Amino acid sequence: MPFIxxxxxxxxxxxxxxxxPPVVFIHAWGLRSDEFDxxxxxxxxxxxxxxLYDRRGHGRSDRPATGxxxxxLADDLAAxxxxxxxxxxTLVAHSLGSKEAVRxxxxxxxxxxxxLVLIAPTTPLLRRTTDNPDGLDPALIDAxxxxxxxxxxxxxxxxxxxxxxxGTSPGASPGLVDWTMRMIVDTPLPVLLETFxxxxxxxxxxxxxxxxxxALIVHGDQDASAPIGLxxxxxxxxxxxxxxxxxxxxxxxxxxxxxxxxxxxLLAFINGHRAHAGLPHHSRx
Numbered sequence: 136m137p138f139i140x141x142x143x144x145x146x147x148x149x150x151x152x153x154x155x156p157p158v159v160f161i162h163a164w165g166l167r168s169d170e171f172d173x174x175x176x177x178x179x180x181x182x183x184x185x186x187l188y189d190r191r192g193h194g195r196s197d198r199p200a201t202g203x204x205x206x207x208l209a210d211d212l213a214a215x216x217x218x219x220x221x222x223x224x225t226l227v228a229h230s231l232g233s234k235e236a237v238r239x240x241x242x243x244x245x246x247x248x249x250x251l252v253l254i255a256p257t258t259p260l261l262r263r264t265t266d267n268p269d270g271l272d273p274a275l276i277d278a279x280x281x282x283x284x285x286x287x288x289x290x291x292x293x294x295x296x297x298x299x300x301x302g303t304s305p306g307a308s309p310g311l312v313d314w315t316m317r318m319i320v321d322t323p324l325p326v327l328l329e330t331f332x333x334x335x336x337x338x339x340x341x342x343x344x345x346x347x348x349x350a351l352i353v354h355g356d357q358d359a360s361a362p363i364g365l366x367x368x369x370x371x372x373x374x375x376x377x378x379x380x381x382x383x384x385x386x387x388x389x390x391x392x393x394x395x396x397x398x399x400x401l402l403a404f405i406n407g408h409r410a411h412a413g414l415p416h417h418s419r420x
Contacts, residue, residue: 139218141191141211143202148195149188149215153179156249156405157224160187161212161232163387164257164334165319165327167194170229173394174401181402188215190235192326194318203329205337209238222247225405229254229390230361231334233370241342251350251374252401255387257361258370259340267338269365276335283327291316298359302386304393311391343373350377351404353397355385378404 138146150168152175160171168187175185189196191211192203202208212235216224224247228236233256240248263270282290294300300315301307319327352374354367361367363381371379380400385393 137195139188139214141202141207141214143199143207145191145199145202145211146197147188147191147211147215149186149218151219152185152187153183155182155184157184157186157219157221158401158405159212159216159221159224159226160185161226161228161235162187162190162193163230163232163255164330165193165322166315167318167322169194169318170315170390171227173391174227174398177394177398178401183405186215186219186221190232190330192330193322198323198326200325203326203333205234205238205333206242208235208333209242212236212239213243216247223249225250225252227252227254227401228256230257230387231330233258234334234337234339237339237342237346238337240346240348245346245348248348250348250405251346252404253350253352253367253370254390254397255354255358255361256352256366256370257334258366259343259373260338261335261361261365271335271365280328280331280335283331284324287320287324287327288316291319294359298386299357300360300386301388301392302355302357302359303384304355304382304386304389305384306392306394307386307388311388315388315391340373343370344375346374346377349404350374351400352377352379353382353389353400354379355382355387355389355393357384358387360387 167189226236233253352371371377
């Protein structure tokens with residue numbers, strides 16, 4: 136059963152590995168669920184169930200013309216969780232996936248969720264505004280949008296030169312860079328452009344403050360895609376009681392380049408916050 140249906144009948148490609156307490160993975164902008172290949176063996180060997188899906192328009196999922204707003208993307212996550220009837224789940228979200236996970240909690244509550252992990256998140260808000268003066272220059276965002284629209288492979292190559300995706304991590308390699316670029320290039324251009332705008336403009340500042348499950352933020356200090364001072368540190372400050380773990384030398388793709396450290400941190404966090412009985416969960420109508 137590799138596909139499930141979202142609320143608008145869009146088919147979402149899903150994979151379900153292992154058994155035990157569930158971990159649901161939400162991937163980055165332009166990628167697909169395969170980005171978490173280096174997490175699955177370690178987590179399933181530790182007795183966890185790993186559920187992954189390709190975002191609509193990405194990978195093997197259907198490619199509808201609509202539904203790339205943050206609310207619909209969060210509802211797709213809810214469809215995956217509901218289909219498998221998951222409870223006490225850990226959400227593990229990377230990059231744009233962090234915004235989907237946070238919006239899921241806002242729209243659907245945490246009744247099924249035990250804990251949250253945000254890897255190199257793009258929360259709270261990337262774009263510079265009058266009340267977000269440290270954000271990215273709108274001219275820079277617009278230039279990147281135009282570059283993606285003009286030539287995706289060239290944009291990938293230029294972006295890698297400007298700020299290596301895997302930072303200076305010893306685990307980085309040309310093969311990992313090529314693998315990442317292939318996933319982006321294989322994503323339909325209209326989907327890349329629509330989700331690019333969501334990633335830049337979705338403002339999660341208020342929602343982060345309302346999160347009531349244990350949260351871990353993991354970020355590399357050489358992340359050029361989501362600079363830690365703009366994203367990871369601010370996210371950790373806004374989520375009540377959140378923990379921040381920083382990987383020296385790591386870039387945006389630490390799920391692959393630093394997978395041994397990340398897997399150890401994921402397991403320590405999950406095992407340290409198992410079955411928080413007595414703490415209330417919160418649903419949304």
